[in-house]
Amino acid sequence: HRALEAEGIESHVVDPASIAMPRRRRRTKTDRIDGEMLVRTLLAFKRGEPRVCAMVKAPTPEHEDRRRLVRERQELTAERVRAVNRIKGLLFAQGIRDYRPLRRDRRQRLAELRGGDGRALGPHLQAQLARLLERLELLLEQLKALLAALKALAAEAQAAAAGTDAAVMARLLEIKGIGLGFASVLFTEGLFRPFANRRQVAAYAGLAPTPWRSGTIDYEQGVSKAGNPRLRATLIQLAWLWLRHQPQTALSRWFHDRVRQNGGRFKKVMITALARKLLVAVWKYVTQGVDIEGMAMTTA
Structure with a gap:
């Protein structure tokens, strides 16, 4: 193209x-x-x-390159989880349950481990675990480097002039409950794009409703899931945390009222609806300056 x-x-x-x-x-x-x-x-x-x-709408080369930070970080995080689970699984088969691979003394504790029958680990198992720890430590170093790059991106956004697309990330970081991880995903995966209305915003994240109406048939099929899956998953996680960090907002009160009307049921359905409302509200805040009712800001 x-x-x-x-x-x-x-x-x-x-x-x-x-x-x-x-x-x-x-x-x-x-x-x-x-x-x-x-x-x-x-x-x-x-x-x-x-x-x-x-x-x-094809992204610019700069936007496409910038979102590689977030996507690579998600991939490395998933690899770290697999490496940790593999180490724990090998040790659990030997009757060891209290080993923590992410602690700094992981190598020292590995040499002191004893199986459930009191015997030391076999030499081949120790060698395999040592190789897995090497991969894990490499992943931790790469994740640390990516975190430093994201912090540099946030510092660049803080210094950006108002009205630029980079300033969007700075405004996201002003909201309590949205940290560097959420702000970088929201900015690089969606909010850097121009949208004409709230329907386009929800459709891009795959959170637009899909009604089925024909004659006397009228029911809702759920969200379309036809948009950006990374942005949608992040918004669902952010919606749960929004209830904890922003309990006084109108969005949180709306969620609790709807759940109460349903007798405490359908929380997963309501959290998806809250994610859609939250995305639209955040988009209006960072692009048009429309405040979210009852929103708390982060302290300096």
């Missing part, structure tokens, strides 16, 4: 799932038919027909 635009060629990136397809049980599919369908879709889009397809 960027190479075509650099050559002066008009280019559009289409979301393939947004193109209408035949609903026959067995439909014919060939490259020629798909090509003709793409051409007809492009002609309809250029004519200005509404909702004929969804065009993807």
